[in-house]
Amino acid sequence: MNKKNSYKKEYRLRQTFVLPVFKIIMVELIIIIINFLTRFISFNYLGDFLNNFIIFIEILIIQLFNIYLVLKIIFSWISYEYIIRDDEIIIRQGLLITKEITYEIANLQSMIINQGLFGKIFNFGTIRLYNPVLKEEIFIENINNPNFYGDFIQKKEPEIPFIIKQNNQKSIKK
Numbered sequence: 206m207n208k209k210n211s212y213k214k215e216y217r218l219r220q221t222f223v224l225p226v227f228k229i230i231m232v233e234l235i236i237i238i239i240n241f242l243t244r245f246i247s248f249n250y251l252g253d254f255l256n257n258f259i260i261f262i263e264i265l266i267i268q269l270f271n272i273y274l275v276l277k278i279i280f281s282w283i284s285y286e287y288i289i290r291d292d293e294i295i296i297r298q299g300l301l302i303t304k305e306i307t308y309e310i311a312n313l314q315s316m317i318i319n320q321g322l323f324g325k326i327f328n329f330g331t332i333r334l335y336n337p338v339l340k341e342e343i344f345i346e347n348i349n350n351p352n353f354y355g356d357f358i359q360k361k362e363p364e365i366p367f368i369i370k371q372n373n374q375k376s377i378k379k
Contacts, residue, residue: 213291214290214291214357215288215289215290215291216287216288216289216290216354216357217286217287217288218286218287218288218289218345218348218349218354219282219283219285219286219287219348220282220285220329220346220347220348221327221329221347221348221349222282223323223327223329224282224347225278225279225281225282228278229275229278229279232271232274232275232278233271236267236270236271239267240263240264240267243260243263243267244260244263280300283300284298284299284300285297285298285346286298287345287348289345289354289357289358291310292309292310292311293307293308293309293310294307294308294310294334294343294345294358295307295308296308296343296345308334308336308339308343310358312336312337312338312339313334313335313336313343313358314335314336314337315334315335316332316333316334316335316355316358316359317332317333318330318331318332318333318351318352318355319331319333320351324347324351328349328350329347329348329349329350329351330347330348330351330352331344331345331346331347331348331351332344332345332348332351332354332355332358334358
């Protein structure tokens with residue numbers, strides 16, 4: 206029997222889109238400032254012919270740098286996926302070459318859900334799990350509705366998404 210089809214529930218998650226959008230906005234603001242500063246310097250200190258040539262080169266370099274940063278942000282967001290199943294958590298990373306790490310939920314001892322102010326406003330956060338068998342912490346970073354998925358991992362009936370709990374520390378009981 207196919208193991209993939211034997212799960213009752215499976216959630217495929219990516220990090221919240223809020224952070225990449227915020228990073229792209231910040232990159233664009235920095236590019237605007239750099240563009241303004243380079244044009245200001247060019248107009249004040251260079252001649253007309255040299256000025257036009259240098260402005261063209263500046264715009265080309267700045268826009269190539271801009272495209273590189275935006276693509277890097279988008280690809281780093283796309284390259285992480287979390288798969289939460291009834292009995293395991295899979296962290297998959299990479300686009301062309303994929304690395305997959307599987308953790309058994311039965312081996313988890315504790316869970317902490319972290320949400321900062323920005324995360325509480327937009328309802329995203331990080332689930333930090335501890336596996337005493339491997340003696341390591343597992344992070345499911347910046348996902349939407351972390352309390353919902355935390356309840357699912359604990360085998361509780363998850364509450365309706367978009368409700369933020371006051372107590373963010375949980376323990377998995379054996």
